[in-house]
Each structure stands twice: as structure tokens, then as C-alpha cells.
Amino acid sequence: MRSTVRWALQHGLPRALMRRAAAGGDLQARLLADPTTAAAEDPFLLHDEVRAQGPVIRGRLTYLTATHSVVRDVLRSDDFRAGNISAVFPWPLNRLNDWAQDARILHPIEPPSLLAVEPPEHTRYRRQVSRVFTARAVEALRPQVQALADGLLDDLLAAGPTSEIDLVADYATLLPVAVIAEILGVPAAERAEVLGYGAGAAPSLDMGLPWREFRHVDASLRAFDAWLGRHLQRLRRDPGDDLLSQLVTLTDDGERLSETELRATAGLLLAAGFETTVNLLSSGVELLLRHPDQVAVLRTDPSLWGNAVEEVLRMESPVQLTARSAVRDTEVAGMAVPAGQRVVTLLGGANRDPAVFTDPHTFDVARSNAREHLSFSGGRHFCLGASLARMEGEIGLRALFERFPDLQLGAPGARRHTRVLRGWQQLPVVLGAPSRGEATALPGPPSD
Ligand code: HEM
Numbered sequence: 001m002r003s004t005v006r007w008a009l010q011h012g013l014p015r016a017l018m019r020r021a022a023a024g025g026d027l028q029a030r031l032l033a034d035p036t037t038a039a040a041e042d043p044f045l046l047h048d049e050v051r052a053q054g055p056v057i058r059g060r061l062t063y064l065t066a067t068h069s070v071v072r073d074v075l076r077s078d079d080f081r082a083g084n085i086s087a088v089f090p091w092p093l094n095r096l097n098d099w100a101q102d103a104r105i106l107h108p109i110e111p112p113s114l115l116a117v118e119p120p121e122h123t124r125y126r127r128q129v130s131r132v133f134t135a136r137a138v139e140a141l142r143p144q145v146q147a148l149a150d151g152l153l154d155d156l157l158a159a160g161p162t163s164e165i166d167l168v169a170d171y172a173t174l175l176p177v178a179v180i181a182e183i184l185g186v187p188a189a190e191r192a193e194v195l196g197y198g199a200g201a202a203p204s205l206d207m208g209l210p211w212r213e214f215r216h217v218d219a220s221l222r223a224f225d226a227w228l229g230r231h232l233q234r235l236r237r238d239p240g241d242d243l244l245s246q247l248v249t250l251t252d253d254g255e256r257l258s259e260t261e262l263r264a265t266a267g268l269l270l271a272a273g274f275e276t277t278v279n280l281l282s283s284g285v286e287l288l289l290r291h292p293d294q295v296a297v298l299r300t301d302p303s304l305w306g307n308a309v310e311e312v313l314r315m316e317s318p319v320q321l322t323a324r325s326a327v328r329d330t331e332v333a334g335m336a337v338p339a340g341q342r343v344v345t346l347l348g349g350a351n352r353d354p355a356v357f358t359d360p361h362t363f364d365v366a367r368s369n370a371r372e373h374l375s376f377s378g379g380r381h382f383c384l385g386a387s388l389a390r391m392e393g394e395i396g397l398r399a400l401f402e403r404f405p406d407l408q409l410g411a412p413g414a415r416r417h418t419r420v421l422r423g424w425q426q427l428p429v430v431l432g433a434p435s436r437g438e439a440t441a442l443p444g445p446p447s448d
Contacts, residue, residue, distance in 0.1 A: 002102060007214045014061065015208030021060035028059030028344065032207055032419055041415060043320060043422075044361065047349030055333035062323065062342040063332065066349025068356045068374065070333045074343050075378035080324035082381050083109055083116025102218070106225050108204060108271060112264045115381060122380060124255050125265055129384060132246040133269075138388045141179070145392055148178045149399040156404075157434060164410040167427040172281035173274070175396050179388070180273030184266060185235055185242035190227075194270065197224035202275050205420035224271075228263045244269075272385055279318035279416070279423025280309070280393045286427055287312055287363050288401065289409045294365045295401060301366075302398070308365035309393040314373035315363055317348040320422045322377055348422065350374045406432025 021029035031046050047066040050057060055067040065071055074080055101110075111117050114125050152174050159165050173195065181191050200220025203213055232248055239245035244266055250256060257265060288295050288308075298304055323344045326337045337343060351373045352360035364370075376383035383389070401407065410428030417425070 002099070003215070003218060005099070006101070007209075007211055011207065011209045011214055012211070015210075017060060018208055026060045027053070027057070028061065028064050031346075032344075043346075043348060043419075044352055047346050047352060050346065050349060051353065054335075056335050056337075056343065058335075059344070062344050063335070063337055064344045064346065065332070066346040066353070067333070068350040068353035068372075071345040071347065071350040071374055072378050074324055074332060074345055075322075075374070075381070077324075077330075077379070079326055079328055079330035080343065081118045081327050082322075082324055083111065083113070102222075106260070106264045106267055107221065108201070108268055112261045113268050114265060114384070115268065119380075125257065125261060126380070126384070128247065128250065128255060128257055129265060129269070131250065132243040133384060135387055137243060138391065141183070141388070142391060142395070144182060145175075145179055145395050146399070148182075149175055149395050152178070153399060153403045156431060159431060161406075161431055161433045164428045164430055167285055167429045168278065168282050168413075168424050169426070171400065172278045172285070172396075172424075172427075175281065176274040176277035176392060179277075179392055180270055183242055183273070183388075184244040184270055185240045186231065186270070190231075194224070194227065195274065196220075197227065198271050198275050201271065202416075202421055203418050206418055224267060225263060228267050228270075229259075232259070232262060232266065269385070272383075273388075275421060276318045276385075277389050277392050279316070279421060280312060280389060281396050282424035282427050283316035283318065283422070284309065284312040284393060284397045285400065285407075285429065286409070286413065286424060287315060288397070289407065289429070291363050294363060297365055298398075298401070299405075304365050305394050305398045306390070307367070307370055309390055309397065310370035310373065311363060311365050311367050312393065312397075313375040314351045314357070314367075314370050316422060317351055317373070317375040318421060318423055319375065319377075320348040320420055321346050322381075322420075345374075347374045347377065403434055404431045405435050408432065 018026075018029040018032060027046060027050050031043055031050075050064055050066040055070045056063055056065040058064075065074065107113065109116050112121065112125070114122065114129070117125065152171055156165060156170060159170075165171075177191050177195050180186075181188070181194070186194060197220050201217055201224060203209055204217045204221060209217065232244075235242075235245045235248045239249050247257075247266070248262065288298075294308070298308055321344055323342050325342045326339050328339050330337050330339075332343060351357070354360050356372060357367070357369065376386040376389075408430045410430050413427035414425045416423050
């Protein structure tokens with residue numbers, strides 16, 4: 001009963017509203033919920049339309065912006081807070097929504113997820129995670145990430161140079177899982193199980209899910225949470241030298257996370273660790289293979305690989321959008337936004353704003369300001385895993401292209417159907433003969 005009400009309020013009702021609005025041409029609805037548009041394939045033309053209509057526009061359910069400066073300002077503004085799905089409901093529905101919540105489900109965009117809390121909770125959670133997830137700890141993982149990538153590429157050799165493999169299932173998914181599993185102490189034998197929960201839960205970020213998919217997402221979140229509880233118990237009993245064991249056993253102040261807070265934080269780290277980087281890798285491979293001239297640039301100047309990753313992030317933001325709710329009556333780019341209203345910030349749209357990026361739809365691995373993209377969000381919710389993701393992207397893409405210099409696209413691939421997360425579900429490629437030389441270890445990142 002509760003789950004039916006939850007689905008009706010969070011998905012069924014918005015879905016019905018959105019479908020009607022999409023039929024009437026509403027841009028937001030076309031982007032987020034219209035099954036008849038190619039928005040999941042190519043949202044960027046719609047982003048251009050949003051931007052052309054103004055720095056911020058009023059959609060049927062929320063405000064919407066694809067303008068770089070506005071997206072950046074909203075994400076940094078203290079007039080807005082993150083999370084809080086129920087903010088879009090009028091008061092009586094809010095109460096009903098609260099009643100319908102299932103305490104057994106830790107949702108990635110509902111409290112106590114880092115993504116959905118604000119100070120003082122956010123400061124406390126983030127400080128705890130940052131104590132173990134330091135830039136130094138991440139940088140120390142570099143040789144391990146390289147070794148994991150090399151090992152996966154060794155495994156691919158068995159396929160032979162002429163057969164087709166699925167780049168997503170056979171490489172792009174495996175590298176981030178292996179890396180985050182090491183960081184969080186997940187035994188190798190349980191990685192496939194955890195990956196299954198992640199895949200099942202990925203649509204949880206989208207709105208307007210059909211009932212069956214919603215049920216599947218709920219079941220995946222519940223199973224994931226139960227697994228997390230067992231995993232944390234195991235680490236408490238028998239801590240390893242991974243970062244999660246350190247987080248679980250932190251004892252020296254009154255700021256320790258409660259069991260639920262810990263599960264939410266560890267779950268977010270795990271899910272964010274493998275549900276986003278996989279898209280960076282798959283989109284990167286697809287973009288590069290469609291632009292052999294850019295691969296040639298990288299071959300001539302391998303020091304550009306780091307910048308190439310920034311350009312992939314800019315062109316194909318793995319997280320396409322996020323949202324904020326106004327905590328007080330405020331103004332965005334001259335438009336009044338009343339307290340409680342939400343603004344959807346189109347990260348993928350901001351990344352192609354011609355006011356910031358020349359020829360924004362052109363893929364240019366040498367673009368001098370590629371790093372100004374907003375794919376890792378901004379303000380206090382700026383992605384905690386950004387440096388890890390950048391490192392995995394650089395090592396993962398470079399090692400692949402250096403090992404298989406004749407890599408080519410195979411049969412047509414299929415994009416993921418999710419709207420918030422963007423990447424490939426399947427990407428067939430033909431490996432070609434492996435290079436004879438040993439892949440060179442990557443130098444460390446530039447300090448900035
Ligand atoms: C290419 C890969 C990735 C992308 C594009 C990405 C993107 C994002 C974005 C857009 C946000 C903020 C959402 C918002 O402002 O509402 C975020 C937050 C976060 N990300 Fe990532 N992420 C990536 C990889 C990772 C990895 C590898 C980890 C962990 C190991 C991670 C952990 C987190 C965490 C914990 C937060 C919450 C931070 C907070 O709310 O304070 N992410 N990420």
C-alpha cells in the first residue's frame with residue numbers, strides 16, 4: 001500500500017503531468033519524461049532550446065536552466081538546498097508522501113544521503129568521509145588503478161583481434177567496480193552481486209518511472225541496503241586497510257556516523273563509484289572512436305589525455321542534471337523564484353553553453369578551457385570522487401587506446417535509457433591486434 005502511494009506521488013502523478021505537458025511542447029517534460037522524443041539519445045538540442053528561451057525558464061513542474069553562469073550560481077547559492085523530493089508537492093500531499101516512506105530503503109537522493117542533506121548534517125558527514133577519502137589517499141591508488149586496467153586488458157586478449165566485444169560489460173563496467181571495491185573492502189566474490197544492485201537502482205534518480213521499474217528499483221535498493229549492513233558488520237569485526245574500514249572504525253570524536261548514516265554514506269560512495277565512471281569510460285571510447293583525428297592528436301601528444309577526459313566529461317556529462325529547492329523567496333537571473341520551488345540545473349546544457357565554450361558541440365581534446373565544465377556539480381555538493389573519477393578516466397582510456405591501437409566501433413551500440421545518468425548500455429567494439437610495447441605508466445596529475 002505504502003509503495004503504491006509512494007509510486008503514485010513520486011512517479012505516477014508527475015509522469016501523467018509530464019506526458020500531458022510534453023504533448024503541449026513543454027521543454028522540461030520533453031527532456032525528462034516524454035517517451036516519444038529522442039531526448040534520451042540527444043538532449044543537447046533541447047538544452048539549446050531552453051537556453052535560447054532565457055537564462056532560466058518556468059517549466060510545468062519546476063524552473064529550468066541550461067546557462068553555465070546560472071547553473072553554477074544556483075549550485076553555489078545559499079538560497080537553495082539539495083535533495084528533498086517532496087518539496088514539489090503541495091502541503092497535504094507532502095504529509096502523505098512522508099507517511100508512504102519505507103525506512104528500509106535508503107534512497108540516494110533522500111536524507112541521510114550526503115546528496116540530500118545540508119549543514120549541519122552535511123558538514124559532519126562530509127568531514128568524516130573526507131578524513132579517509134583524501135586527495136593523497138586517492139593519488140596513492142594510481143598504481144593499483146593502472147594494474148587493474150592492465151589486468152582487464154590482458155583478459156580481453158583472449159577474445160582475439162577480430163571478434164567483437166561489448167566494451168561496457170567487458171571493460172567500462174569492470175574497472176570502476178574493481179577500483180571502488182578495493183577502496184571499500186568489497187570481496188571480489190561479491191562484486192557481481194553488488195553490481196547487480198547498482199544496475200537495478202540506477203533509474204532511481206529519474207522521475208516518472210513506470211510501476212514495474214519502480215518496484216524493481218525499490219527491491220534493488222532494499223537488497224543493496226541489506227548487503228551493506230552485512231558488509232559493515234564484517235568490516236567492524238575484521239577491518240582491512242581499505243578506506244571504508246577506516247571510516248567504520250573512526251572513534252576519536254563525538255562526530256561518528258550512526259549506523260544508518262554510515263550505510264547511506266557507504267552506499268552512495270559505492271553506487272556513485274561505479275554508476276557514473278562507467279559512463280565516462282563508455283562515452284569516452286565512443287567519442288574517440290567517432291573522431292579518429294582526435295585519437296591521432298593524443299597519439300602525437302599523450303600529455304593531453306588528462307584534458308581529453310575533461311572534454312569527454314564536458315561533451316557527455318555522465319550526470320546530466322541535478323536540482324535545488326529555494327529555501328526562501330529569491331531571484332535567479334532576474335526571475336523571482338518563490339521559497340519551496342525547484343530549479344533543475346542542466347549540467348549537460350551548461351557544458352555546451354556557447355558563451356563559455358567556443359563551438360560547444362565540437363569534440364576537441366585540446367580545448368583550453370574544457371575543465372570549466374560543471375559535470376561534477378558545484379558548491380558544497382561538488383563530487384567527492386572527482387579526482388578518483390578523473391584518474392580512472394585517464395588511466396582507463398589511455399591504457400585501452402595504447403594497448404589496442406586499431407580499436408574500432410562494431411555493430412551499433414545502445415544508450416542507457418536513464419535520463420539523469422547518460423552513457424552506453426552496450427557498445428560493441430572490435431579490438432584489433434594488441435600493441436607490442438608495454439603500456440607506459442601515467443605521470444601524476446598537474447597540481448592545481
Ligand atoms: C565521472 C564520474 C562521476 C561524475 C560525473 C560524478 C558526478 C557527481 C555530481 C554531479 C555530484 C553532485 C550532485 C549534486 O550537486 O546534486 C556528485 C556528488 C557526489 N559524488 Fe560523484 N561523480 C562521479 C564519480 C564519483 C566517484 C568515483 C565517487 C566515489 C568514489 C563519487 C562520489 C560522490 C559523492 C559521495 C557525492 C556527494 C557529495 C556531496 O553531496 O557532498 N562520485 N557526483
